[in-house]
Amino acid sequence: MPDVMTSSGRESPARPDALDRRLIVATQGGLPLVPRPYHALAERLGLSAEEVKARLARLLETDVIRRIGAVPNHYALGYVANGMSVWDVPDERVDALGEAVGRLPFVTHCYHRPRALPLWPYNLFAMVHGKSRAEVEAQAEQIAALLGADCRAHDVLYSSRILKKTGLRIGN
Amino acid sequence: MDEVDRAIINALQGGFPICDEPYREAAERLGLTEAALIARLEAMLAANTLTRFGPMYQIERMGGAFVLAALAVPEADYERTAEQVNALPEVAHNYRREHALNMWFVLATETPAGIAAAIAKIEGATGLKVHAFPKLKEYFVEMRLHA
Numbered sequence: 199m200p201d202v203m204t205s206s207g208r209e210s211p212a213r214p215d216a217l218d219r220r221l222i223v224a225t226q227g228g229l230p231l232v233p234r235p236y237h238a239l240a241e242r243l244g245l246s247a248e249e250v251k252a253r254l255a256r257l258l259e260t261d262v263i264r265r266i267g268a269v270p271n272h273y274a275l276g277y278v279a280n281g282m283s284v285w286d287v288p289d290e291r292v293d294a295l296g297e298a299v300g301r302l303p304f305v306t307h308c309y310h311r312p313r314a315l316p317l318w319p320y321n322l323f324a325m326v327h328g329k330s331r332a333e334v335e336a337q338a339e340q341i342a343a344l345l346g347a348d349c350r351a352h353d354v355l356y357s358s359r360i361l362k363k364t365g366l367r368i369g370n
Numbered sequence: 371m372d373e374v375d376r377a378i379i380n381a382l383q384g385g386f387p388i389c390d391e392p393y394r395e396a397a398e399r400l401g402l403t404e405a406a407l408i409a410r411l412e413a414m415l416a417a418n419t420l421t422r423f424g425p426m427y428q429i430e431r432m433g434g435a436f437v438l439a440a441l442a443v444p445e446a447d448y449e450r451t452a453e454q455v456n457a458l459p460e461v462a463h464n465y466r467r468e469h470a471l472n473m474w475f476v477l478a479t480e481t482p483a484g485i486a487a488a489i490a491k492i493e494g495a496t497g498l499k500v501h502a503f504p505k506l507k508e509y510f511v512e513m514r515l516h517a
Contacts, residue, residue: 265385268420364463
């Protein structure tokens, strides 16, 4: 990749190149569980370990990698009640309300999404996780209280089975 | 899962070092040996306490797309439909939820055009309409959980 960085080191995030892509394909399923994992990757990819580390650091810096670490299974940690709470709020208020709901400590994801009328009137989605449904219901009540009269309808969809949880898989 | 496993999960949902011996460095912070940390990660992955250990990629930052989508699947066809949907590598996660829309999955593709192609494949395979709920705005995302 041509290096057009200025001496300040700041630049706009670059799209991953072909080598980054190979690194992503090699690590999307996980890091090797060996004492020198970046060396192991380097060997597999025909690169130097320095290059692998530098590229991963750059992908992390540019947020292509959100974080490196353990991805726990919610259920295994006791978070057996996983609720997708969904809310019908006025479109002109959704940003202010979404920011407020996203600040609640128990909300892990909060998004504005389109409705699919007539089947689906909800435009605000907030994921909440608890050790029981009662805990999730109490959390949903707190969201309802925060939304007040702006909440025209809501529902909580619990996940009752994980059908798949592999994460991102791009092709080779 | 014991207290050591919990400590590992709480400490290592991010910030895994990029250095020559990252497990050793992470293990030292936890008061463990490198071999013990690797063995515990292996065991937690095997037990599905962890679904993965490594980088979490944001495909949108790579020019790709993530889209939440749902199907209303007749109960009698549920298992077959789940197999058809899960067969696509573009399906990153899939959950059964209790609603008329009873199958909710996330499509992750390398290009925005890949989403429409994946939806067409799912509709072709299942004969069901895919309802797509692309995010219009993200207000908050925090994927760490306390063990």
